[in-house]
Structure formats: structure tokens, C-alpha cells
Amino acid sequence: MTIADDLARLEEIVRKLEADDVELDAALKLFEEGVARLRSARDQLGSAELKVQQVLEQAGDLRVTDLDG
Amino acid sequence: MAVSPQLSLISPTDEAMSVSQFNAAVKRMVQGQIPALWLRGEVVGLKPHPKGHWYFSLRDGEAQVRCAMWRTYTQRAGKPPKDGTEVFVLARADFYEAKGEFQLSITRMLPTAGVGAAQRELERVREALQRDGLFDPARKRRLPELACTIAVVTSLAGAALHDITTVVKKRWPCCRLLVIDARVQGEGAVEALVAALRLVNRLTGVDLCIVGRGGGAREDLAAFNAEAVCRALAAVRVPTISAVGHETDISLTDLVADYRAPTPSAAAEAAVADRLEVRRQLDDLAARLAGGLGGRTRLAAERLGRTADRLHAAVEDTVRRERTRLERLAAQLDALSPLRILDRGYAVPVGPEGHVLKRRDDFPPGAPFTLRVADGTVPARVEPAP
Numbered sequence: 001m002t003i004a005d006d007l008a009r010l011e012e013i014v015r016k017l018e019a020d021d022v023e024l025d026a027a028l029k030l031f032e033e034g035v036a037r038l039r040s041a042r043d044q045l046g047s048a049e050l051k052v053q054q055v056l057e058q059a060g061d062l063r064v065t066d067l068d069g
Numbered sequence: 070m071a072v073s074p075q076l077s078l079i080s081p082t083d084e085a086m087s088v089s090q091f092n093a094a095v096k097r098m099v100q101g102q103i104p105a106l107w108l109r110g111e112v113v114g115l116k117p118h119p120k121g122h123w124y125f126s127l128r129d130g131e132a133q134v135r136c137a138m139w140r141t142y143t144q145r146a147g148k149p150p151k152d153g154t155e156v157f158v159l160a161r162a163d164f165y166e167a168k169g170e171f172q173l174s175i176t177r178m179l180p181t182a183g184v185g186a187a188q189r190e191l192e193r194v195r196e197a198l199q200r201d202g203l204f205d206p207a208r209k210r211r212l213p214e215l216a217c218t219i220a221v222v223t224s225l226a227g228a229a230l231h232d233i234t235t236v237v238k239k240r241w242p243c244c245r246l247l248v249i250d251a252r253v254q255g256e257g258a259v260e261a262l263v264a265a266l267r268l269v270n271r272l273t274g275v276d277l278c279i280v281g282r283g284g285g286a287r288e289d290l291a292a293f294n295a296e297a298v299c300r301a302l303a304a305v306r307v308p309t310i311s312a313v314g315h316e317t318d319i320s321l322t323d324l325v326a327d328y329r330a331p332t333p334s335a336a337a338e339a340a341v342a343d344r345l346e347v348r349r350q351l352d353d354l355a356a357r358l359a360g361g362l363g364g365r366t367r368l369a370a371e372r373l374g375r376t377a378d379r380l381h382a383a384v385e386d387t388v389r390r391e392r393t394r395l396e397r398l399a400a401q402l403d404a405l406s407p408l409r410i411l412d413r414g415y416a417v418p419v420g421p422e423g424h425v426l427k428r429r430d431d432f433p434p435g436a437p438f439t440l441r442v443a444d445g446t447v448p449a450r451v452e453p454a455p
Contacts, residue, residue: 003243004215004276007347010354017361027365028398034358041351045344050242052234054225055249057268067225067248 006041010034089166096164099171103162108173109181110158112150123149127158127173136160138175145286146178155181177286187291194296194321203303203325210308210327215342216276218245220307222265225250228283229312229333236334241341247272253282258292266301278305279336280322281312293320302326312336366395417441418449 013034016022022030052067086094108127115125121140126133136158138146150156159177164170198204219237223229230248237244251265252258262280269278280302282290292298293313299321302309311326312333323329330336370392418426419439426438434454440447 002215002217003347004213004217007215007350007354010351010358014354014357014361017358017365022365024365024369027362028394031358031362031398034354038351038355038358042348044243045348045351047243050234050238051245053245053247055220055247055268055272062268062271064247 001040003041003044006037006044010037010041013037088169092164092166092169096166099162099164105159105161105176108158108160110156112154112156113152115149115152117143117149123175127156135165135170135172136175137163137165137172138178142176142178145289150178150180157181157184179288187288191294191321194294194299195324197296198299198321198325203299208303208327212308212310212328212339213276215347216241216244216340218247218275218277219340220269220272220275220278221246221248222251222262222269222278222280223248223282223333224253227253229281232283232333233279233337236337237341240338240343242344244341247275253292254285254289259295259297262292262295262298263301266298266305270304270306275307277310277340278307279310279312279330279333279340280326281310281330281333281336282314283333284315284318287318290314290318290320293322295321298322299325310336310340362398366398370395412443414443416447419446 013030017027017030017034053064054067056063056065110127110129110133113126113128113133115123117123121143123136123138123143125136125138127136128134143149157177157179158173158175160173160175163172163174165172202208221230221233223233225248234246237246249265249268251261253262266278266280269275282293290313293311302311302322302325308328309326310328310330311320311322312330312335313320313322314332316331319329328336328339330339417440418431419441420426420431421437426432432438432451434451436451438449438451440449
């Protein structure tokens with residue numbers, strides 16, 4: 001799950017919640033998911049360290065190795 | 070030491086300069102007075118030195134000048150030109166002290182015929198790509214708002230990768246750079262770039278592709294004008310950014326890419342979001358999330374309240390369960406900082422026993438109570454009955 005996915009889903013949840021035609025039960029579920037997405041996005045934003053990797057092709061196969069950032 | 074005409078007027082025994090002093094002074098003058106410039110002329114008498122330097126003269130119909138080109142520069146110039154070849158040279162005036170000779174120090178040499186041919190090839194490729202619609206603005210894709218995985222096609226040995234990494238690390242560290250090493254200049258650069266760009270299409274989960282290199286001489290950027298490289302770039306399945314050389318350099322890949330960045334650093338800026346901005350966006354979403362549910366639960370709570378009054382006691386259990394769930398969620402809502410309702414200017418009236426006053430009946434005339442506001446409490450009293 002990337003932060004982009006989390007943000008896109010959050011936008012969608014908020015839009016649904018802001019429209020008044022959601023059943024309470026559905027609204028509660030959406031809210032719970034929203035809180036989880038929010039936490040996931042904030043965690044990713046806070047803890048991330050840039051990953052720099054090199055892609056190599058060997059005999060037709062791709063291999064990824066870490067580079068010093 | 071400056072050479073001055075007064076030298077001849079003073080006593081030679083005291084004031085005579087040595088030849089080396091004089092030549093050193095002349096060298097400083099020569100080097101300081103004439104800026105580097107391009108000259109056009111014919112090469113004659115070129116002698117490659119075993120160490121890789123070239124010595125030759127440059128001439129036109131009426132004049133000639135001695136030239137030296139050091140190994141660092143001859144390596145990039147390719148094979149030594151034959152006598153009589155017309156060339157452009159980038160020259161700096163110099164003075165060879167050991168022999169007292171004026172000469173030019175050459176840093177670049179381009180055969181004039183080659184320059185013409187390169188220009189014609191550039192025009193041919195530009196026209197071919199134009200005809201095939203590769204520069205069409207309608208082809209340009211939008212860059213993703215939040216790129217999480219970025220393919221970077223450049224030389225591991227070059228400065229571009231460092232520039233890109235530095236900017237991305239600062240702005241958007243929750244990101245992955247997949248570097249595909251490719252020669253970006255000299256022999257084999259076109260093939261290497263084409264292979265690297267094709268490889269991008271075999272990677273999964275890539276949001277964006279940056280192709281580029283740092284600054285260099287114009288002929289060093291030539292691979293980014295190659296037709297094969299441009300076509301391979303156009304075939305990349307994700308949005309592309311081209312960043313070649315300095316701001317003033319424009320290559321054909323710049324025109325083919327979805328976005329042209331003036332430098333590799335600028336490419337990185339365009340590629341990734343700013344972490345602080347995204348954090349603000351998240352705060353805003355958190356507030357709207359809380360507000361959205363707040364509205365829904367208020368409505369539902371009112372309806373539940375009305376239902377409870379009318380229904381049999383058996384139903385009340387269900388209602389209580391729902392209420393507990395609502396209260397739990399309300400607590401979660403409260404934990405989201407934007408929901409601190411008091412900060413938005415609301416106040417809560419609290420009776421002497423500490424319970425919240427909610428109805429008209431809770432406010433008998435003259436009764437004292439406390440208003441809880443964002444930063445504390447305010448004593449208050451209901452107006453006495455008229």
C-alpha cells in the first residue's frame with residue numbers, strides 16, 4: 001500500500017461521508033477505514049528513508065541491489 | 070611584476086630582470102588579458118606527443134599561431150586531424166615560458182565538416198520525430214501527484230544522480246529510486262540509453278521515469294538528440310521527465326518527454342511532492358473525515374433518541390449498544406486534533422456538580438454555572454427572571 005493509494009482512498013472516503021446519503025453503519029465503517037488510512041499515510045510520511053537501488057539485467061533477468069543513497 | 074617602459078632608464082646592474090622573471094611576467098599578462106574564444110582555422114604540422122598531448126599550428130591564408138592541446142582534452146577530441154583539416158578550436162592565449170613562445174592552449178576541437186554534419190543530422194531527426202507526432206502537446210501525460218517509485222536512467226558515474234537523490238531526500242524521502250545505469254556520452258551511449266529505457270518498461274510499480282545527465286560540452290549531450298533514444302523515450306509506459314545538461318541546453322529528448330526539466334535537480338523537484346504539503350493535505354483530510362462522521366452520528370443519535378422513547382424496553386439494549394459504539398467512535402473523533410471543538414470557539418456550560426447543561430430546564434433563572442472554553446473556565450450566571 002503506497003501513500004498515494006492511502007491518500008486517494010481517503011479523499012474518496014471523505015467525499016462519501018460528506019454526502020448525506022450514507023447509512024450510519026456504512027458511515028461508521030468508512031470512518032474506521034479512514035482512520036486506519038490516515039494512520040498508515042502518516043506513518044509512511046514520518047518514518048521513511050529514501051531508498052536508492054540499482055536495477056541490473058543479468059541473462060535476461062532483472063535484479064535489484066541497494067546503492068548508497 | 071609588470072613590464073614597464075621605465076626599465077630602460079634605470080641602472081641595468083641593479084634592476085635587470087632575469088629572462089625567467091620577464092617571461093613569467095609576460096605569461097601573466099597574456100593569460101590575464103584575453104578571454105577564451107573560438108577560432109576557426111586549418112590544422113598544420115600536428116605532432117601527437119607520446120604522452121597524448123598534441124602540438125600543431127592553426128592557420129588561415131595570411132597568418133598562423135602555435136597551439137598546444139593537453140592530453141585531458143585530446144582524449145575527448147578523438148583521432149588527430151590530418152593536415153589541412155578545417156577545425157573550430159576553443160582557445161585561451163598562453164605563453165610558453167621555457168621557449169619564450171606565444172601559443173594557444175586548446176581545450177576543444179571540432180572539425181567544421183563534422184559540425185555541419187551533426188547539425189544536418191539533428192535537423193533530420195527533429196523533422197522525423199515531428200512528422201510522427203512525438204512532440205505533439207496532446208501526447209504529453211500529466212506527472213503523477215505522488216510518485217512513490219521513480220526509475221532514473223543516467224550514468225552512475227555522473228553528477229545527475231547525486232543531484233536527484235539530494236533533492237528527493239529533502240522533499241519526499243518516502244520514495245524509492247530505481248537507478249538504471251547507462252553511458253550518457255561517447256561511444257555506445259545511444260545503445261546504452263535505449264536499452265535502459267526499454268528496461269524501464271519491464272519494471273513493475275514504477276510511477277515515473279527521469280532520464281538525464283549533468284552539464285557537459287554540446288557534443289557530450291549528443292546521445293540525447295539521437296533518434297533511437299527519442300523513440301525509446303516516447304515508448305516508455307509511464308510519464309517521463311527529460312533533464313539534460315544545464316538550463317540553456319535543449320535536447321530532442323526534452324521535446325519528446327512529458328516534461329522538460331532544465332537540470333536534474335529541477336527534474337527531481339518536479340517529480341516528487343513536498344512532504345510538508347502532503348502533511349497539510351492529510352491534516353485537512355483528517356478534519357473533514359471527523360466532520361463528515363460527526364454530522365452523520367448526530368443525525369443518527371437524534372433518531373435513536375426518538376426511537377428509544379417510543380419502543381419497548383427490549384429494544385433499548387440494541388440502542389444502548391449502538392450508543393456505546395457511537396461513544397467509542399466519538400472518543401476517536403476527539404483524538405483527531407482538528408476536532409477539538411473548543412478551539413473553534415464553542416463553549417460548554419457546566420453545572421455546579423460538574424455535569425454538562427444541555428436543556429432549558431438545566432438553566433433556572435439566577436443559577437450559577439461555569440463555561441468551559443478552549444483555555445480554561447469562565448464563571449457565569451443565568452439572568453434572573455424578568
